[in-house]
Amino acid sequence: MSPPLPDHALRRLGRTEGDPGTLHALARDQDTRRLLLVRALLDAAEDAPATLCPPRALDRLRQDWTLLETAERADRNAVRAVLLHPLTGPWAQRCLRGLATPATDAPASGSGLRADLDHLSALAAAAAIRSATAFTTRLTAHDGLLSLPTLGALRTPSGPVELAFGRDELTLRHATWRAPLAVHVHHDATTGAADPRWLPVLALPPVRPGAAPVPLDDVDPYRTDDSGLRHHGLRAAPHLDDHERKAWAESWSRVPSLLRMGGEHRLTETAVLLRCLVPLGRPPGSGPAGGSAAHCSATRREAFGAVLSSRPADPARFAATLVHELQHTKLSALAALAPLHHEDATPRHFAPWRPDPRPFDGLLQGAYSHLALADHWQRLALGARRVTHRDLAWTEHARCREQVGAVLPVLAGSAALTREGRVLVDEMIALYHRLDDCPPPAGHSARAEAYVATAKVIWQQRNGPRHPRESP
Numbered sequence: 432m433s434p435p436l437p438d439h440a441l442r443r444l445g446r447t448e449g450d451p452g453t454l455h456a457l458a459r460d461q462d463t464r465r466l467l468l469v470r471a472l473l474d475a476a477e478d479a480p481a482t483l484c485p486p487r488a489l490d491r492l493r494q495d496w497t498l499l500e501t502a503e504r505a506d507r508n509a510v511r512a513v514l515l516h517p518l519t520g521p522w523a524q525r526c527l528r529g530l531a532t533p534a535t536d537a538p539a540s541g542s543g544l545r546a547d548l549d550h551l552s553a554l555a556a557a558a559a560i561r562s563a564t565a566f567t568t569r570l571t572a573h574d575g576l577l578s579l580p581t582l583g584a585l586r587t588p589s590g591p592v593e594l595a596f597g598r599d600e601l602t603l604r605h606a607t608w609r610a611p612l613a614v615h616v617h618h619d620a621t622t623g624a625a626d627p628r629w630l631p632v633l634a635l636p637p638v639r640p641g642a643a644p645v646p647l648d649d650v651d652p653y654r655t656d657d658s659g660l661r662h663h664g665l666r667a668a669p670h671l672d673d674h675e676r677k678a679w680a681e682s683w684s685r686v687p688s689l690l691r692m693g694g695e696h697r698l699t700e701t702a703v704l705l706r707c708l709v710p711l712g713r714p715p716g717s718g719p720a721g722g723s724a725a726h727c728s729a730t731r732r733e734a735f736g737a738v739l740s741s742r743p744a745d746p747a748r749f750a751a752t753l754v755h756e757l758q759h760t761k762l763s764a765l766a767a768l769a770p771l772h773h774e775d776a777t778p779r780h781f782a783p784w785r786p787d788p789r790p791f792d793g794l795l796q797g798a799y800s801h802l803a804l805a806d807h808w809q810r811l812a813l814g815a816r817r818v819t820h821r822d823l824a825w826t827e828h829a830r831c832r833e834q835v836g837a838v839l840p841v842l843a844g845s846a847a848l849t850r851e852g853r854v855l856v857d858e859m860i861a862l863y864h865r866l867d868d869c870p871p872p873a874g875h876s877a878r879a880e881a882y883v884a885t886a887k888v889i890w891q892q893r894n895g896p897r898h899p900r901e902s903p
Contacts, residue, residue, distance in 0.1 A: 435769045441851055444765060445858025447758060447803035448696040454703040457764040461735040462515050464767070468523045469514055475530040476548065483530055488545055495555040498566060502555070506562035512620070513558040516581050516646075517706050517737035522550055522653040524733045546573050550652070556594060557582050561620050565597040572605075576652065583622050583631040584650035584670075585612070619644070630670050635680060635708070638687045642702035647671070647679055647710060654709045655739065668710040668741070678742060679710070685746035686753065692814045693754060693807035701753055704760050706736030713741050728752045730759040747811070747823065754807045758800035771795065771852035772845060780841060781894075783834040783886045788894050791845065795856075798838050802859055805831035805866055813869060825871040829879035832866055837883050839863060 436444075440453040449457075476484045476492050484492075503510040513519065529544035549571050557579045559566045569591050570577055577585040577592050585592065585603060593604040601614040601622075614624045622631045634644040648654060655667040671679070690697040714727040726748060728740040738756045743749040765771070774791035782789045782797050789797065805828050812824035842848075842856050870876065 435851070436765070438854060441769075441854045442858050444761065445855040446862045447799065447806060447859075448694075449700055449761060450696075451699055451703060454700055454761070457761065457768065458703060458735075460768050461764050462511075465515055465520060465523075465735070468520070468527070472523050472526050472530070472551075475527055479530045483532060483544060484548065485545075488548055492548060492551055495551045498555040498564075498568075499558055502558040502562040502564045505564045509561035509563075509620075510558040512561055513554055513581055515706075515736075517731075517734040518648060518651040518653050518709070519554065519580065520733040520735060521656055521731060522547065525653070525657060526550075546571075549573070550578075553577070553579055556596075560596050560601060560616055563598075567593070567595045569593055573652070576650070577603075578650055578652050580651055581632060581646060581648075582616070582620065583614070583629060586628045586630065633671070633676050633680070635683045638690065638701050638705075639698055643706075645683075645705055646707040647676070648707045649710050651709075654737075655711075666712045668712045671710060675710075675742070679708075682743065682746050682749050686750045689746055689750035689811070690753065693750065693810045697750075697754055697807060700757050700761065704736060704757050705738060705753065707738075709737055709739040711739050711741040726752070728756050730756045730763070732763050735760065735764065747820070751804060751807060751827070754803055755800045758803045759796055762796055762799050765851075765855075766792075769851040770849055771855060772849060773847040774845060780838070781887060781890050783837050783883045786890065786893065791841075791847070794838055795842060795852075798835050798842060799859065801831045802835045802862060804828075805835060806862065809866060809869060809871075812871070825875045826878070828866075829871045829875040830882055832863070833876075833879040833883045835859075835863055837887070 436453060436456065440450070440456075443449055443453060473492060473496060476489055499510060499514075526544070526547050529547060532544070552568065552570050556566070556568055556570060560579070560582060572585065572587050572589050572592055575586060575589055577587055579585075587603075587605050588607050590606070595602045596616075599616050599618075601616055602611050603614065604611045612624065612626050612628060614622050614629050616622050619634070621634050622629070624631070630650050632650060633647040635647055637644055649668055649671050668675075687698060690701055711727055711729075714725050726741055726743055728738065730738060738753060738760075740752050740756070743752055762771075772791060772795070776790045776792065778788040778790050778793070780789045780791060780794045782794055784797055784801060785793075808824045808828035808831060812821050812828055815821035815824055839856075839860055843860060848856060871879075
């Protein structure tokens with residue numbers, strides 16, 4: 432893996448920033464881990480008992496690996512675009528868990544695992560298409576959908592689908608169809624077809640020149656699997672219709688300028704770290720029309736570079752969602768490279784942004800992301816021209832800053848911080864105090880203080896008997 436980061440890089444990360452070199456170092460480390468994970472999957476399949484990975488399935492995995500190697504010789508970057516796609520991570524982790532199933536449980540898990548292992552065929556086919564490598568193969572559609580990661584998906588009856596790719600056209604055939612379906616593959620790996628059964632992945636424009644387009648991936652079958660979202664009443668959005676796609680694209684078009692208002696570093700971290708957006712359904716309480724500010728978003732440690740989000744109510748909240756979630760991406764990547772603490776995972780801490788007790792790591796993650804939001808909203812407030820925009824920004828800044836101030840003493844007082852963790856937290860505290868140089872109007876501060884005080888009273892009523900009261 433990559434060597435530890437120098438202190439000057441840690442200090443910049445502690446200020447919720449990060450120069451391009453540091454961000455690329457975090458991304459390279461995550462990429463190395465992903466490639467090792469995919470290779471470990473193949474090794475685990477080789478070692479698995481036949482009850483989990485029958486000889487026929489193992490032979491297919493080897494064929495898929497050969498196609499990946501052929502495609503990589505043609506275009507290494509094209510193959511990496513597929514293997515390093517964020518949603519390949521949850522799939523690989525799921526397969527490894529399945530291959531590690533105890534022998535006594537193998538019959539119950541075998542069919543699901545084999546469907547998961549089939550997905551390597553789709554990954555290999557997508558990599559070959561992106562690298563302009565001609566091939567023919569047969570893939571299996573599951574649950575009425577055949578996904579080609581990063582490219583799109585095919586609505587089709589479950590069962591085998593014949594694929595043939597040459598030059599810039601993919602031809603698909605199914606036993607129940609009267610005629611094959613043709614998909615055109617453009618030079619930038621976007622796809623299009625006249626047939627509505629083909630569901631292309633929408634590519635949002637880069638946030639700045641030289642950056643990569645951002646896929647809005649609403650078809651990958653592993654985009655929310657095993658993510659824990661259902662515990663909170665959340666779910667992946669179904670395939671977006673033209674109206675929804677247009678709404679996402681229109682909102683996205685204003686995001687780069689808003690990120691730049693929050694500081695050039697916000698644009699940089701988005702350009703380096705954001706690799707795909709996964710649309711979520713509207714959260715409970717958002718209303719049937721989805722017009723309220725109710726919103727949900729998340730990241731997944733095993734899906735580096737993905738931000739899962741319902742469509743924000745406006746571009747300002749879209750930009751803030753990226754600021755918020757990419758801090759989790761950044762901090763998780765840093766913690767994988769250099770552990771930040773040795774606290775246990777007991778959920779016992781008060782966090783003003785959550786109704787439930789949080790473990791120390793969750794407290795650190797939340798404080799870090801809310802500190803970045805406080806900084807971002809303050810910059811927007813100072814640069815806003817319209818009164819309504821300025822008022823919204825000061826409101827959000829004051830709330831986030833007050834929330835961070837409520838938990839910083841717990842972080843600072845932990846004796847379990849590593850040296851790297853101490854550097855990080857000290858810089859977080861320094862940034863928190865620097866925000867005082869431009870305080871919000873008094874009314875915003877008073878409302879934020881009341882908000883956090885009320886949240887703490889409610890939290891103590893719910894959790895106080897089981898969880899000791901936190902220090903102020």
